[in-house]
Amino acid sequence: MKFGEQLRSSVIREYQWYYIDYDGLKADLKQPSGRILPPGDERARPGKQLSREWTEEDESRFVSKLEAELDKVHAKQQVKAMEISRRIAVSEREVRDVVNRLNERGLGQEGPTEEEFMLLEEDLSDIIADVHDLAKFVQLNYTGFYKIIKKHDKMTGWHLRPVFDTRLKAKPFYKENYDASVVKLSKLYDLVRTRGNPAKGDSAAGGSQANFIRHTTKYWVHPDNVTELKLIILKHLPVLVFNASKEFEEEDSAITSIYYDNPDTWELYEGRLKKTEGAEAIRLRWYGGMQNETVFVERKTHREDWTGEKSVKARFSLKEKNVNAFMRGELLPAAIFEKARKEGKKSEKAIAEDERLAREIQWSVLKKGYKPVCRSFYHRTAFQLPADARVRISLDTELTMIREDNLDGTRRSGDNWRRMDIGVDYPFSQLPPGDIVRFPYAILEVKLQTQLGQEPPEWVRQLTSSHLVEAVPKFSKFIHGVASLFPDRIHLLPYWMPQMDVDIRKPVTHDFGIKRLENSATTSISEDEDDDDDDDDYDSDDDQRPVTSTGQTGESAGASITAVRNGRAAGSTAADVEDQTVDRPPPGEDTYLYDSEDEDDEDRLEEARRVGGWTYYRTRMSTSLNAAARGTWWLLKALVPRPRATEMPRSARLESLLGTGEIQQRRFKAPKGKKIYVPVRVEPKVYFAAERTFLGWLEYSIYIGTIAVTLLNFSTEQGNKLSFVAAGAFTVLALLSLGYSVAIYLYRSRAIREHRVARYYDKVGPTVLCVALFVAVALNFAFEGKKRELW
Numbered sequence: 001m002k003f004g005e006q007l008r009s010s011v012i013r014e015y016q017w018y019y020i021d022y023d024g025l026k027a028d029l030k031q032p033s034g035r036i037l038p039p040g041d042e043r044a045r046p047g048k049q050l051s052r053e054w055t056e057e058d059e060s061r062f063v064s065k066l067e068a069e070l071d072k073v074h075a076k077q078q079v080k081a082m083e084i085s086r087r088i089a090v091s092e093r094e095v096r097d098v099v100n101r102l103n104e105r106g107l108g109q110e111g112p113t114e115e116e117f118m119l120l121e122e123d124l125s126d127i128i129a130d131v132h133d134l135a136k137f138v139q140l141n142y143t144g145f146y147k148i149i150k151k152h153d154k155m156t157g158w159h160l161r162p163v164f165d166t167r168l169k170a171k172p173f174y175k176e177n178y179d180a181s182v183v184k185l186s187k188l189y190d191l192v193r194t195r196g197n198p199a200k201g202d203s204a205a206g207g208s209q210a211n212f213i214r215h216t217t218k219y220w221v222h223p224d225n226v227t228e229l230k231l232i233i234l235k236h237l238p239v240l241v242f243n244a245s246k247e248f249e250e251e252d253s254a255i256t257s258i259y260y261d262n263p264d265t266w267e268l269y270e271g272r273l274k275k276t277e278g279a280e281a282i283r284l285r286w287y288g289g290m291q292n293e294t295v296f297v298e299r300k301t302h303r304e305d306w307t308g309e310k311s312v313k314a315r316f317s318l319k320e321k322n323v324n325a326f327m328r329g330e331l332l333p334a335a336i337f338e339k340a341r342k343e344g345k346k347s348e349k350a351i352a353e354d355e356r357l358a359r360e361i362q363w364s365v366l367k368k369g370y371k372p373v374c375r376s377f378y379h380r381t382a383f384q385l386p387a388d389a390r391v392r393i394s395l396d397t398e399l400t401m402i403r404e405d406n407l408d409g410t411r412r413s414g415d416n417w418r419r420m421d422i423g424v425d426y427p428f429s430q431l432p433p434g435d436i437v438r439f440p441y442a443i444l445e446v447k448l449q450t451q452l453g454q455e456p457p458e459w460v461r462q463l464t465s466s467h468l469v470e471a472v473p474k475f476s477k478f479i480h481g482v483a484s485l486f487p488d489r490i491h492l493l494p495y496w497m498p499q500m501d502v503d504i505r506k507p508v509t510h511d512f513g514i515k516r517l518e519n520s521a522t523t524s525i526s527e528d529e530d531d532d533d534d535d536d537d538y539d540s541d542d543d544q545r546p547v548t549s550t551g552q553t554g555e556s557a558g559a560s561i562t563a564v565r566n567g568r569a570a571g572s573t574a575a576d577v578e579d580q581t582v583d584r585p586p587p588g589e590d591t592y593l594y595d596s597e598d599e600d601d602e603d604r605l606e607e608a609r610r611v612g613g614w615t616y617y618r619t620r621m622s623t624s625l626n627a628a629a630r631g632t633w634w635l636l637k638a639l640v641p642r643p644r645a646t647e648m649p650r651s652a653r654l655e656s657l658l659g660t661g662e663i664q665q666r667r668f669k670a671p672k673g674k675k676i677y678v679p680v681r682v683e684p685k686v687y688f689a690a691e692r693t694f695l696g697w698l699e700y701s702i703y704i705g706t707i708a709v710t711l712l713n714f715s716t717e718q719g720n721k722l723s724f725v726a727a728g729a730f731t732v733l734a735l736l737s738l739g740y741s742v743a744i745y746l747y748r749s750r751a752i753r754e755h756r757v758a759r760y761y762d763k764v765g766p767t768v769l770c771v772a773l774f775v776a777v778a779l780n781f782a783f784e785g786k787k788r789e790l791w
Contacts, residue, residue: 003022003143003144003147004022004023004026006140007019007020007022007140007144010136010140012133012136012137014133015076015133015137018072018073018076018137019073019137019140019141019144020069020073020141020144020145020148021065021069022144022147022148024065025062025065025066025069025148026148026151028058028061028062028065029062029148029151029152029155029156030155032053032054032055032058032156033055033057033058054155054156054157054158058156059156059158059160062152063160066145066148066149066164067167069145070145070167070168070171071171073141073173074171074173076137077134077137077138077173077176078173080130080134080137081134081176083130084127084130084131084134084181085181087127087130088127088181088184088185088188091120091123091124091127091188092184092188094120094123095120095188095191095192098112098116098117098120098196099191099196102195102196103196112196114195117192117195117196120192121189121192121193124185124188124189124192125235127185128185128189128231128234128235128514129514131178131181131182131185131227131231132227132228132231132514134176135176135178135227135228136228138173138174138176139174139224141173141174142173142174145164145168149161149164178227178230179250179253179379179381182227182230182231182234182239182381183239183241185231185234186234186238186239186383187238187239187241189234189235189238190238193235198238198386215446215447215448215449215456216445216446216447216448217445217446217464217471217473218443218444218445218446218471218472218473218474218475219443219444219445219446219464219469219470219471219472220441220442220443220444220469220470220472220475220504221395221441221442221443221444221468221469221470222441222442222470222504222505223440223441223442224505225467225468225469225505226395226397226442228468228514229395229442229444229463229468229469230381230395231514232463232468232512232514233383233393233395233463234383236383236457236459237383237384237385237391237393238383238384238385239381239382239383240382240383240384240386250379251288251289251424252287252288253379253380253381254287254288254289254377254378254379254424255285255286255287255377255378255379255380255396256285256286256375256376256377256424257283257284257285257375257376257477258283258284258285258372258374258375258404258417258418259281259282259283259372259373259374259375259376259404259478259481259482260282260283260284260365260370260371260372260373261370261371261373261374261482262368262369262370262371263371263373263405263407263489264369266482266489266490267368268280268281268282268370269478269479269482269483269490270492271302272302272476272478272479273476273479273492273494273677274677274754274755275302275304275474275681275755276302276755277302277303277304278301278302278303279301279302280299280300280301280302280364281299281300281478282297282298282299282361282364282365282370283298283300283478284296284297284298284323284372284417284418285298285315286320288424289423289424290420290423290424292320293319293320293321294317294318294319294320295317295318295319295320295323296315296316296317296318297315297316297317297318297323297326297358297361298313298314298315299313299314299315299357299360299361300312300313301313301314304682304683314353314357315357316336316354316357316358318336322336323417324415324416324417326358326362327362327365327417329362329366332362333355333358333359333362334355336355336358337351337354337355337358371405372404372405372413372417372418373403373404373405373482373486374401374402374403374404374405374478374481374482374485375401375402375403375404375418375419375481376399376400376401376402376477376478376481377398377399377400377402377424377426377428378396378397378398378399378400378443378477379396379397379398379426380394380395380396381394381395381397382394382395383395389447389449390448390449391446391447391448391449391456391457391460392446392447392449393444393445393446393447394444394445394447395442395443395444395445396442396443396444396445397442398426398427398438399438399439399441399442399443399477400426400427400428400436400437400438400439401436401437401439401477401480401481401484401485402419402422402428402431402435402436402437402485403434403435403436403485404418404419407489412435435485437480437481437484437485439480440500441470441504443475443477444469446460446463446464448460462512463512466512467505467506467507467508468512470504470506472496475494475496476494479494480494480496480497483497484497490674491673491674491675492674492675492677493671493674493675493676493677494676494677495676495677495678497676498671498676680755680756682752682755686752686760687749687752690745690748690749690752690760691745693744693745693748694741694742694744694745697737697738697740697741697744697745698738698741700737700769701734701735701737701738701741702734704730704733704734704737704773705730705731705734705738707730708727708728708730708731708733708734709727711723711726711727711730711780712724712727712731723783723787725779725783726776726779726780726783726784729775729776729779729780730776730780733769733772733773733776736772737769740765740769744762744765748760
């Protein structure tokens with residue numbers, strides 16, 4: 001969907017007069033007042049650029065109008081943000097008053113009525129909807145400013161973006177921090193939902209039940225959906241706050257980890273990527289700012305399911321001033337826990353386990369040459385009922401990976417365990433581009449701890465199947481950081497890397513999200529949209545784009561997530577890459593999430609049309625031949641007889657997840673010189689199955705060989721050539737079967753050991769074997785009949 005259509009279809013009634021006048025600004029760009037451009041000027045292309053020259057007077061007029069639009073949006077955002085803050089403060093007083101009346105009532109006195117709680121819940125739901133609407137208003141307007149400036153620079157040749165970035169920073173309506181509002185609303189809504197009796201207890205409790213199953217799934221969340229997702233979750237789970245007496249600060253939610261590995265072998269990276277039994281990850285983690293004196297030394301160990309053990313994460317705390325000495329082997333584990341033994345705050349068993357863990361980590365670091373290679377930073381918002389770990393949801397925003405090594409001669413961390421030129425000052429604009437990777441999405445992690453046979457809550461199932469999230473099983477910050485930051489040293493990539501430039505936004509598949517109790521507050525304006533067909537060639541400075549504290553990027557999508565365009569209805573030209581803000585598709589229009597196969601040819605042809613001359617004709621011929629070749633290939637595939645899949649009607653569950661439209665598929669290829677590793681689950685029974693299959697083939701080969709020897713040695717007539725030919729056919733068949741079985745067994749065994757994706761089924765071998773056996777038996781029958789003169 002083009003941005004103009006998206007903007008009109010997403011208008012909220014309260015804000016309808018305060019959105020950026022995108023159509024008016026675009027119309028101004030198409031009406032310059034200068035001289036007519038000569039036909040040879042590249043800006044004079046019909047339907048794409050200007051037919052007249054853009055003058056200084058035009059520029060002044062456009063900038064003035066753009067400034068007026070910025071003032072309008074900024075003023076509305078400020079007024080609405082202040083209104084929401086006041087409403088939250090008023091609601092907080094009302095909720096506290098009602099809860100105090102409930103707690104202080106005496107015997108025989110009536111407390112607050114159910115109606116009072118219902119009115120408070122309705123009021124809080126309305127505030128939550130207001131926060132959601134304001135976030136959508138800000139996101140749409142910032143995208144509109146970005147797009148109109150991009151269009152201006154491309155159509156006029158005047159570069160306005162660097163100047164206007166400064167003006168945007170002076171009126172940063174897009175930098176509104178919703179985290180504090182989310183935390184306050186979460187507390188109030190939890191009080192009202194529980195009728196003044198919120199759950200209390202240790203937030204880490206509930207994990208010691210004897211009979212439960214824990215499922216952990218990870219999802220990517222587009223920045224446009226982060227605030228809405230938080231507001232949806234807080235209606236069911238409160239924000240987990242460990243220090244409720246302290247006022248919330250953004251720094252409190254910061255989590256930083258330093259990952260270790262051997263930069264020569266990358267054994268920890270490959271072990272975690274391949275999920276080998278016993279694969280480890282060693283990291284140092286701290287919470288909050290750089291002044292935090294407590295650092296946790298952690299080790300995560302992967303266990304295969306067939307072992308009967310669970311993957312574990314163990315850690316112990318260490319003072320920041322002692323980290324370097326511990327990692328160098330100068331401070332022994334016994335000295336670390338000497339004070340803890342004297343104080344007696346922990347049991348001797350717990351101290352012994354921590355000391356054993358410290359010895360093992362220290363030995364691994366010193367013996368295997370582990371060094372700090374990568375840092376991950378993010379802000380985490382956790383949702384969980386205290387003393388109840390059945391449902392725990394965490395949302396990590398502003399995820400950033402940073403190099404910590406000294407491999408290329410640049411001293412980053414030096415001899416220290418972490419670099420000190422950065423802290424928690426996201427987006428770390430002081431770092432060079434080669435040292436940092438800003439992840440374009442937020443990470444949602446859903447942990448469900450349910451009794452055997454128990455289903456997860458319905459709202460969780462709806463959330464994880466909604467358009468707001470994209471499932472990415474086994475995603476790892478450590479794996480992604482190493483693969484992204486060391487492209488020259490890492491040649492085995494995780495399966496999600498080639499999909500990073502695919503837009504994960506999806507059309508709404510079912511009715512799920514933030515709603516008001518009254519009628520819908522959205523309106524639609526039915527105006528015609530002019531074509532917005534321009535190529536996406538403005539990708540500079542994308543890493544420096546502003547990002548809100550809730551993980552919302554100021555732009556609709558970063559450079560890395562806008563490379564794939566949403567398809568348009570038949571007959572339309574290639575849409576602007578930036579025009580892929582997905583919402584409900586218009587009736588009768590197909591929405592695709594991936595490129596068509598001939599998208600590259602269309603781009604080449606469009607580029608050649610601009611150049612003209614022989615280049616255009618040569619490209620036109622090449623694209624026509626490619627199209628003809630593809631058509632011939634599909635025709636041959638259709639004509640060649642082969643087993644066809646039976647088309648089954650889509651189930652109700654699939655329709656709720658994927659809709660009723662066509663499902664698009666796409667193959668992803670690794671960059672040149674690299675391989676994509678797809679995790680394969682291997683259990684001991686897989687080895688046994690491969691051995692049983694080999695023994696089955698071996699047994700068959702022995703039977704065929706026995707038949708051959710019998711025919712050869714027990715023929716009734718010596719020197720009978722026909723018996724010798726039949727025996728030879730069975731002998732060759734037995735040898736071929738034996739060699740084939742050995743080769744297949746070796747191939748499968750190697751693939752199993754390497755956890756490699758391979759074809760563990762055989763659709764050719766048994767067929768060929770049966771045909772060959774049939775031929776051998778038929779030859780023997782024919783020769784024997786001829787010998788007996790039956791024909």
